[in-house]
Amino acid sequence: MQILDGQLVSRATKDELKLKVAQLVTEGKKIPHLAAVLVGSNGASETYVGAKVKACGEIGFKSTLIRLEEDISENKLLSVIDDLNLDQDIDGILVQLPLPKHISDEKVINTILPSKDVDGFHPANVGKMVQGLDTFIPATPYGIMLMLEHYKIETKGKHAVVIGRSNIVGRPMSILLSQSAPYGNCTVTITHSHTKNLAEICRSADIIVAALGIPEFVKEDMVKEGAIIIDVGITRVPDASKKSGFALKGDVDFKAVSPKCSFITPVPGGVGPMTIAALMKNTFKACIDKL
Numbered sequence: 001m002q003i004l005d006g007q008l009v010s011r012a013t014k015d016e017l018k019l020k021v022a023q024l025v026t027e028g029k030k031i032p033h034l035a036a037v038l039v040g041s042n043g044a045s046e047t048y049v050g051a052k053v054k055a056c057g058e059i060g061f062k063s064t065l066i067r068l069e070e071d072i073s074e075n076k077l078l079s080v081i082d083d084l085n086l087d088q089d090i091d092g093i094l095v096q097l098p099l100p101k102h103i104s105d106e107k108v109i110n111t112i113l114p115s116k117d118v119d120g121f122h123p124a125n126v127g128k129m130v131q132g133l134d135t136f137i138p139a140t141p142y143g144i145m146l147m148l149e150h151y152k153i154e155t156k157g158k159h160a161v162v163i164g165r166s167n168i169v170g171r172p173m174s175i176l177l178s179q180s181a182p183y184g185n186c187t188v189t190i191t192h193s194h195t196k197n198l199a200e201i202c203r204s205a206d207i208i209v210a211a212l213g214i215p216e217f218v219k220e221d222m223v224k225e226g227a228i229i230i231d232v233g234i235t236r237v238p239d240a241s242k243k244s245g246f247a248l249k250g251d252v253d254f255k256a257v258s259p260k261c262s263f264i265t266p267v268p269g270g271v272g273p274m275t276i277a278a279l280m281k282n283t284f285k286a287c288i289d290k291l
């Protein structure tokens, strides 16, 4: 069993970008600039956005963090995005999800200029991704593909089972895995809360991507010997022994499952850092594509 070290691959990806930014500086060209919008003060979202802004600093990107009150109106948020769309110095815009209930995710995503949509959530970019055209690939599935590539894991012809059908992870993941090189060339089954015989389907998987958000959902008896396990889940569960008061749990019962598989991502330190690295690659692309 080999651990897929997201910290290590993320660092390597960011180091590559850092060299490219240094090159832009040498050539007197524009430096990538990411605008991150955080609405309210959800603890997990604060952590993720903080990590994204920090990564920009490490690489040499510019970043602007825009914090907005939880009760901001939808119209006000849309006008903040309009301003960012018009700002020539901003290359990429990300609005951290989830948003408060009174704001429509759909309206917000549709307002971001597709050329600045570094999350790859705009329908125009999703459409391009589905057709295999050049676009921004949503950061979590993109990061997972980068990790598989880094470890030279052969995916061609394998049966991949994706658990979860969210627009952020499960659905784009299933599409990328099914696509031809440089993507997965897999046979893909996408499963969700209404799937029958999930355990049986998982047992037939060469690759499992667990992205449903239920801690330790994937148990040892759902996994075939030698399977590749990608754990996207990261749920905060109360833990009095931790200084923070919580522990982070993946969607896979790591202790029970890991001895059975060929490769597995840990939580934390697996998919999470790769999501950040992929977002950085998208931000670089947003800047370069304008040149």
Ligand code: GUN
Binding pocket: 094, 095, 096, 097, 098, 119, 139, 140, 168, 275
């Ligand atoms: N919330 C959870 N994952 C993501 C992501 O990749 N991008 C944004 N904007 N919000 C998220």
